[in-house]
């Protein structure tokens with residue numbers, strides 16, 4: 001960072017402060033992770049200087065001798081990692097990736113069916129404030145009010161009645177594995193395209209601890225920066241028959257030139273994910289979620305669906321007589337960073353909901369295992385029991401920071 005320091009002291013100082021924050025806090029935000037130094041280096045390479053609209057072998061500018069190879073390597077590795085027939089590595093992020101899929105298969109006004117935002121779906125799955133809800137007739141399905149699980153029979157009924165052109169399976173806050181076979185059956189019954197958006201759990205699929213949606217879905221999108229632990233970006237995978245439609249939708253449909261530095265960093269991350277250690281990471285992510293769930297249950301926390309089989313835990317704090325926001329803010333002061341989140345059938349408003357969402361990917365990347373998750377659960381219980389006890393909270397923050405020093409975070413050299 002010597003050059004940044006010379007040119008722009010203010011941004012240098014802010015980056016250093018953020019490094020310190022990421023090093024000293026326990027990061028339980030379910031969508032976040034720590035990428036390796038190798039991924040960081042590729043991200044900051046000169047590949048950012050090159051324009052390369054188009055695809056390998058058919059670009060609109062000269063000088064693509066190297067970039068074509070970078071993009072082809074990223075594609076080949078993604079194919080190997082996920083067993084996909086066709087991969088597009090150009091989407092700038094998860095939201096544009098989904099938009100490209102809609103452009104490929106839908107006309108404005110067509111019906112889409114996705115998981116409702118307050119039940120754990122993503123904005124881009126048809127929320128009214130998103131282009132997906134403004135340009136399409138967005139219908140939604142949700143969780144069972146009885147147990148917080150997806151109720152597949154009611155999804156089937158909803159699909160029969162609204163006849164969607166496209167069904168989206170995938171979420172940002174559902175702590176259980178999805179039944180892709182069931183979604184496939186429903187899509188076939190109503191003649192819909194099945195899109196699986198595996199942004200959150202792609203790392204678990206890559207690591208072999210979560211069923212893969214590839215055999216079931218027509219199209220699979222995923223961000224590369226969540227549990228998959230790559231740079232900020234996204235990929236779209238599909239059957240060969242949809243390859244041309246997907247590629248055309250990404251470019252020239254919604255994007256211009258790809259971010260080649262990101263493509264290179266994806267290739268690095270996919271190589272890391274193909275290595276045997278990544279399987280250990282993925283298994284540990286799930287084991288850690290189970291360990292943290294068990295600890296929280298011991299302290300009488302009410303977990304949506306009663307637990308987790310991925311990296312995600314959703315806690316309903318109603319019985320603790322504290323709101324999600326108060327809990328999240330107190331925990332942040334204690335050095336434990338997560339987000340407030342709606343729970344199924346939440347009586348409170350989305351900006352001030354009843355729950356918090358926790359994820360175990362980032363802490364697993366820095367080496368936390370079951371024993372550490374027990375400690376984290378105990379700190380969470382202590383803070384939520386007394387969210388206004390500032391003395392207790394600052395003591396915990398100090399303990400958290402010194403605890404974190406024993407588990408150096410990848411990519412951060414402090």
Ligand SMILES: *Cc1c(COP(=O)(O)O)cnc(C)c1O
Pocket residue numbers: 031093094095096121122124170171172197198199200223233
């Ligand atoms: C995070 C997420 C996205 C969007 O990713 P961005 O990179 O933030 O645009 C899309 N779908 C799901 C399910 C997500 O969790």
